[in-house]
Amino acid sequence: MTVDREDLVRLARESGSILGELGVRPDDARWIRTHAETVASLTGRRRTSPLDYLWRIARRAARRAR
Amino acid sequence: MAARKARGFRRVRAPRVIVAAVQSPFSGGGAERHVRRLTDELVARGIEADLVTIPLIEHERFDLVRSALAWRSLDVMEIAGRPVDAVIATRFPSYAVRHPNKIVWVIHQYRQAYDQFGTPWSDFTASREDRRTRETIAAIDRLGLSEARKVFANSQTVAGRLRKFNGIASEPLYHPPPLVGRYRTGPFGDYALTVGRLDGWKRPDLPLSALAHAPAARLVVVGRGPEEERLKRLSRELGLDGRVRWVPEATEEGLLDLYAGARIVVVAPQGEDLGYVPLEAFLSGKPVLTTDDAGGPLEFVRDGETGFVVPPQPEALGAALRLAWDRTEALEKLGHRGLALASQLSWDATIARLLSAARLSAP
Numbered sequence: 001m002t003v004d005r006e007d008l009v010r011l012a013r014e015s016g017s018i019l020g021e022l023g024v025r026p027d028d029a030r031w032i033r034t035h036a037e038t039v040a041s042l043t044g045r046r047r048t049s050p051l052d053y054l055w056r057i058a059r060r061a062a063r064r065a066r
Numbered sequence: 067m068a069a070r071k072a073r074g075f076r077r078v079r080a081p082r083v084i085v086a087a088v089q090s091p092f093s094g095g096g097a098e099r100h101v102r103r104l105t106d107e108l109v110a111r112g113i114e115a116d117l118v119t120i121p122l123i124e125h126e127r128f129d130l131v132r133s134a135l136a137w138r139s140l141d142v143m144e145i146a147g148r149p150v151d152a153v154i155a156t157r158f159p160s161y162a163v164r165h166p167n168k169i170v171w172v173i174h175q176y177r178q179a180y181d182q183f184g185t186p187w188s189d190f191t192a193s194r195e196d197r198r199t200r201e202t203i204a205a206i207d208r209l210g211l212s213e214a215r216k217v218f219a220n221s222q223t224v225a226g227r228l229r230k231f232n233g234i235a236s237e238p239l240y241h242p243p244p245l246v247g248r249y250r251t252g253p254f255g256d257y258a259l260t261v262g263r264l265d266g267w268k269r270p271d272l273p274l275s276a277l278a279h280a281p282a283a284r285l286v287v288v289g290r291g292p293e294e295e296r297l298k299r300l301s302r303e304l305g306l307d308g309r310v311r312w313v314p315e316a317t318e319e320g321l322l323d324l325y326a327g328a329r330i331v332v333v334a335p336q337g338e339d340l341g342y343v344p345l346e347a348f349l350s351g352k353p354v355l356t357t358d359d360a361g362g363p364l365e366f367v368r369d370g371e372t373g374f375v376v377p378p379q380p381e382a383l384g385a386a387l388r389l390a391w392d393r394t395e396a397l398e399k400l401g402h403r404g405l406a407l408a409s410q411l412s413w414d415a416t417i418a419r420l421l422s423a424a425r426l427s428a429p
Contacts, residue, residue, distance in 0.1 A: 023201060
């Protein structure tokens with residue numbers, strides 16, 4: 001399965017924002033990283049760079065949502 | 067359009083309602099049966115209702131948040147080109163779902179994070195992650211419930227917890243037990259009956275230990291669970307063999323027979339949400355013996371009126387059994403009052419209240 005990078009970014013941003021709404025804080029770094037891993041798993045392979053990128057996006061979205 | 071309204075025309079289209087529920091794969095319990103029944107009862111009244119479930123599988127704490135996220139991410143405003151008129155959400159975290167006409171009928175909060183925290187029934191510790199999980203569960207509850215058009219609870223006990231822990235007002239809304247319409251009365255047999263999963267917090271050891279203080283009484287235990295072996299050992303240690311019958315699994319008909327033939331039904335859990343067992347006992351014309359910390363059952367079991375309420379000690383339950391055992395006439399009277407009380411519950415009234423809160427009516 002291949003997922004467009006833009007779709008992944010959108011998913012990370014939207015779901016990161018919902019995580020913030022649900023009470024997850026930017027300093028819950030392990031949870032946000034876990035979430036970013038779930039999103040990144042849609043690419044079908046584990047790579048460090050997109051994970052870090054998505055983690056930053058999700059974390060930023062969670063911060064904004066609170 | 068105004069003229070149509072003035073003449074009292076109603077829309078022809080059946081309202082579309084989603085029942086949102088959490089699934090526990092491979093352990094279909096009372097909550098799963100309840101939401102299926104709710105959906106069926108809506109459909110029976112002409113509502114286009116469907117059950118939507120998402121499993122909650124907890125491998126790690128984050129899975130609770132992940133499940134809430136899944137509900138929150140759903141767009142159920144419109145399905146297949148037609149609007150969804152209302153969502154009735156039930157268990158945590160299904161009420162995180164978004165809908166402008168969301169009704170929540172809370173049948174379960176995540177009790178381990180609230181009233182069970184600090185007891186042997188909760189595995190939450192004082193760790194940072196567990197503390198944050200409890201805070202997040204409270205945040206999810208606050209968000210999901212405060213945005214609902216109306217919050218119902220399945221009992222006063224659950225409504226009380228929502229008020230105490232979340233500051234959220236809710237209306238208790240009762241419903242009949244699962245086999246309503248099929249319960250039957252019968253002669254008072256020679257056994258007390260206890261029904262439920264053999265879990266620690268359900269305290270199945272209480273009715274068993276009570277037998278040691280009521281030499282004439284016999285007990286039928288319906289259910290299975292992690293405590294099964296320990297209870298059988300306890301029964302042997304107390305010398306109760308021959309007075310206890312174990313029924314790990316009963317068919318629906320078998321259960322109806324057991325209720326119909328019981329002398330009294332014993333309900334021992336602590337802080338039960340609602341508890342179908344007292345209602346099932348009453349609809350079978352049997353009185354209930356319960357404890358003063360039982361929670362939901364106390365909303366129906368009144369001491370000396372529909373049963374007996376005693377402190378949660380084997381001696382107290384045993385004394386009640388001993389005193390009541392040979393007074394079948396008195397037990398019959400209590401059972402009849404219970405029957406009259408439980409017969410007032412109907413799905414008609416429950417569904418009407420849910421629909422009116424959602425500002426919908428059956429076609």
